[in-house]
Amino acid sequence: MTANSRIWHLVLILAIFSAPLVIMYVYQVIDSIAQPDPGSLVPGAIDLSNWRFLWERIDTGRPSIWVVTFNTFLFASTTAFLVTSLSATAGYALSRLNMPGRPYFLGGLIILHAFPTITLIIAIFIILQFLGLFDTLLGIILVKAALELPFGVWILKGFYDTVPWEIEMAGVQDGASRLRVWWELVLPQVKPGLFALLIISFLSGWSEFVLPLVLAPGSSTQVLATFMNAVIQDDATADFGLFKAIGMFYSIPVIVIYLVFQKQLMNIYGGGTKG
Amino acid sequence: MTSRMLGIGFLTPAIISVAIFFLLPVLLTVVFAFTNMSTSTGIMGGDYQINSEQLRSVSEIGISEESVELLENAGFQITEAGLTALAEQFGDETAEELREDYLGETFTARRDLERVLRNLDEPIRQTRDRKTAADLFAVTIIGERFDTESQFRAALEKTGVDPVDHDTLTEFAYTGWTWTTDNFSLLLELPSTLRFAANSAFYVVCTLTFNIVFGLFLALSTFYLPSKTANTFRAIWFLPRILPPVLYVLMWNWFTWDNGFIATVTGWFGVPPQNWMMQTTTRAWTVVILINGFVGASLGMILFSSAIKAIPTSMLYASEVDGANRWQQVRYIILPQMRWPILFMTSYQTLSLLTSFEYILLATDGGPGRSTEVWALAAYHTALNNYGGNLQYGLGSAYALVLVFIGIALSALYLRFFNFKELLAKPRIEQ
Numbered sequence: 136m137t138a139n140s141r142i143w144h145l146v147l148i149l150a151i152f153s154a155p156l157v158i159m160y161v162y163q164v165i166d167s168i169a170q171p172d173p174g175s176l177v178p179g180a181i182d183l184s185n186w187r188f189l190w191e192r193i194d195t196g197r198p199s200i201w202v203v204t205f206n207t208f209l210f211a212s213t214t215a216f217l218v219t220s221l222s223a224t225a226g227y228a229l230s231r232l233n234m235p236g237r238p239y240f241l242g243g244l245i246i247l248h249a250f251p252t253i254t255l256i257i258a259i260f261i262i263l264q265f266l267g268l269f270d271t272l273l274g275i276i277l278v279k280a281a282l283e284l285p286f287g288v289w290i291l292k293g294f295y296d297t298v299p300w301e302i303e304m305a306g307v308q309d310g311a312s313r314l315r316v317w318w319e320l321v322l323p324q325v326k327p328g329l330f331a332l333l334i335i336s337f338l339s340g341w342s343e344f345v346l347p348l349v350l351a352p353g354s355s356t357q358v359l360a361t362f363m364n365a366v367i368q369d370d371a372t373a374d375f376g377l378f379k380a381i382g383m384f385y386s387i388p389v390i391v392i393y394l395v396f397q398k399q400l401m402n403i404y405g406g407g408t409k410g
Numbered sequence: 411m412t413s414r415m416l417g418i419g420f421l422t423p424a425i426i427s428v429a430i431f432f433l434l435p436v437l438l439t440v441v442f443a444f445t446n447m448s449t450s451t452g453i454m455g456g457d458y459q460i461n462s463e464q465l466r467s468v469s470e471i472g473i474s475e476e477s478v479e480l481l482e483n484a485g486f487q488i489t490e491a492g493l494t495a496l497a498e499q500f501g502d503e504t505a506e507e508l509r510e511d512y513l514g515e516t517f518t519a520r521r522d523l524e525r526v527l528r529n530l531d532e533p534i535r536q537t538r539d540r541k542t543a544a545d546l547f548a549v550t551i552i553g554e555r556f557d558t559e560s561q562f563r564a565a566l567e568k569t570g571v572d573p574v575d576h577d578t579l580t581e582f583a584y585t586g587w588t589w590t591t592d593n594f595s596l597l598l599e600l601p602s603t604l605r606f607a608a609n610s611a612f613y614v615v616c617t618l619t620f621n622i623v624f625g626l627f628l629a630l631s632t633f634y635l636p637s638k639t640a641n642t643f644r645a646i647w648f649l650p651r652i653l654p655p656v657l658y659v660l661m662w663n664w665f666t667w668d669n670g671f672i673a674t675v676t677g678w679f680g681v682p683p684q685n686w687m688m689q690t691t692t693r694a695w696t697v698v699i700l701i702n703g704f705v706g707a708s709l710g711m712i713l714f715s716s717a718i719k720a721i722p723t724s725m726l727y728a729s730e731v732d733g734a735n736r737w738q739q740v741r742y743i744i745l746p747q748m749r750w751p752i753l754f755m756t757s758y759q760t761l762s763l764l765t766s767f768e769y770i771l772l773a774t775d776g777g778p779g780r781s782t783e784v785w786a787l788a789a790y791h792t793a794l795n796n797y798g799g800n801l802q803y804g805l806g807s808a809y810a811l812v813l814v815f816i817g818i819a820l821s822a823l824y825l826r827f828f829n830f831k832e833l834l835a836k837p838r839i840e841q
Contacts, residue, residue: 145631146639152624153646156704158671159661160649166664173669174677225424234417242825247432249758249821251765253786254813257793257806258435258442261453281431284424313416342654345768349794360656364772367660375664382657393652397645400652 167380185380193366193377198354200362200384207358210276210347211340217280218287218336219329225284226291227317231303244292247285256349263350270353275346282346283339287332294328295321331399334392341388359385439814442807443594447587449801456586458562459555460579471578477571485518487568492547500543504532520544556583593808602780602788610785613698613770614763620703621759622752625710630740632711633718644711651708659772662701663687687774691781694774698782701769710755717751718744757827761820765813786813 165171167185169178187193188200229240259278260269268274298321306316322329344360351357357365363381370377393400447453460468468478488508497505507530517523524540527533534540556562562583566576581588597603628647632640650658664670666687673683687697721744729739767787770776776783776791783791793806 142635145634149628149631149635149643153643155665156646156650159665160646162664162671163657163661174674176671176674221424221427224420228417228420232414232417232420234414234421237417240421245825246818246821247428249761249824250432251761251813251817252432253767254765254789254810254817255432255435255439257789257803257810258438259431260794261442261447261803262430262434262438264453277427278431281427284427288424317416338652342652344655344772349790360654363656363660367656367663373663373667373669375660375669378660379664382660386653386657389652389654393649397648400648 163379163382166376167383170376185376186384188377188381189384194369196354197365198357198362200381202355203357203359203362206272206356207341207360210272210279210343210358211337213276214279214283214340215333215337217276218283219333221280221284222287222291222332223322223325223329225288227295227321229288230292230295231321232313244285244288248289250285252282253345256345260349270351270356272351272356275343275351275356278350279340279343279346283336287336290332291325291328294325298324334396334400338389338392436814436818439807439811442803443811444589444591445587445804445807446590446592447803447807448805449799451585451587453587453803456584457555457557458559458580458583459585460552460583464582468579468582471582473575473578474572477575477579485516486520486523486544486547487516488512488514488547495546496543499546500534500539501532504530504534507532517547523547559584587804590804593805596805597808605780606783606785606788609781609783610764612695613702613782613784614760616695616699617702617706617763618756618759620699621706621710622755624703624707625755626714626748626752628707628711629714629718630744632715634736644715647704647708647711649708650705651712655768655772658705659701659769662697662773666693666697688778691778694778694782698770698773701773702763705769706759706763709759713751713755714748717748721747757820757824761817765817785809789813 162176165178168183169181170185171177171179192199228234229237229244263269263274263278266274268277302320302324303316306320307313311319342360343358344364347356347358347361348364352361359381363378363385366381367378490513493505493509493513496508508526512526517526523544527540527543528535534543554565556565559580562580563576566579571579628643632643635643666672666685668683668685670686672686673681677683686693688694725743726739729743734742765786767784767790770782770784770787771790774782776787789806789809792809793801793803795801
């Protein structure tokens, strides 16, 4: 709307409210590379010793950061891939294919989408023990993928809904099977959706904390979230410089993805994901 | 390939994983809530065993003193099984002689049996050997492990314990989990139940109010700002949503702990360093609500911003032409249009705040004391992580079951009330 001369009032109020967050962000960076002396907020000299976790074990009995990072990457990327591929087929089936019970599947999907999955964690904990998948990466990958699935199917179904029917009609009339039509004609149309879902489920896996904490507590299956939490819990002196350096390292992919895809992310999160 | 077959084929993998990790857990939560499953009972079933430590508490469950005596020291009986073992170790003749004279006989005292063994024609001469031999005929079930109920009952029979006590003892000896409704009566009895429920209600109401009011404020104010300034603020407020929770809460820890930001700044004015998160209940609640509130307000900002953008600009221009000021424009044009997004945000967040415990777990872990322990966190602590070490899956499931019911009821209700298809608007992703 039209500019207003008193707009700076608004900016001032917003700035005051945003101050805690901005201070946190700024000192998140400062503390990790140039920690101020106790009782002061002026950055000290550049000091990379907080990053020592990258080239040595911070204490014995803790897995190497690179193993943990690899675990996290494996967990997040496999989950993202599984969610995206299963949603790509299920979303298409729900959007386009005529099959028995479709309305029930759709209703079920909507309920699952709203249902708080975290309440099921006790039962899932015991199911994984039964299946022998407790404390394995495979176990948490399967669980995480399954729990993300309703969201993924919902998003991709929305994308399929916008693909014009004419494209499929043309393919079918030329004698292609529905499978081939989907693979060669429809799937390329929803590429942005597949890509967005891939990114979002990767981010979600990368940040996941409770599932690895409960379902894979061993040190060989540690991911960055549980690794960082364990370091914070075990350290009696509250060495924030170290914590923040680990936090910086942990959040690099998130920040990069955020900077590159900021606009798309805001849009898809605005589309009503879980919060 | 027909579209029907393809549809089923396409849907099957998703259905299988949903069945294993959604439907089965819902059912199992119900099932587990009616068991006393815990770390000590295991989850796979169990065997039958009474150890010497448990023996002390046997009389408390109504077993007579005599039976307890018999369980512990049922004496010795000359049985075929014992004789076979004896024959192997001490020769056939000794065993044969014992069988002829004493088969079926019982000795209450070890001394008596050992005397018999010494006085045989083919005696067992060493004292130590006699002890070993006597042990072959010992009738006691303490410390012995039985795989099935019938084995245990047979052993009970042998001890001569009054049959009246058999059922109680069998139940007592079972080490696996059993069906019970105790979890629910316990929930009704415990004073903490009410407290956790009250904590949850307080937490949800406060956080939700903060989310909506502040989310609206963010959305409205950034709407009126020049786009560059607005984008800066949007970026600041969007980050909490995508930063990993562990890192986000760490930043709050730094902000509030006794060597953190607030303590440093207040320290300049002579306030002694203290933990601004955990010192008092009020502070703990404030921080918990702010931590969740900032994340929620960020979602609110995004949702409300896109709803405001959807309002036709002609309406806004028209109001300006009619001489409405900013406040009137917000009050009479924008807010009425925000009814559905606010309602959606309220219902959605109610459910997710009620059941999520991640941020509270990371920040206060329910403390100080258990003052910020919400219902969902209590379920987690009971079943998956407590200081006692005995994880009570059954009781935890009873806690969780309450949430599962609320979850199903509310999400089904939302399905009816809202046209979810419109509310969860189609993703609008720029290409």
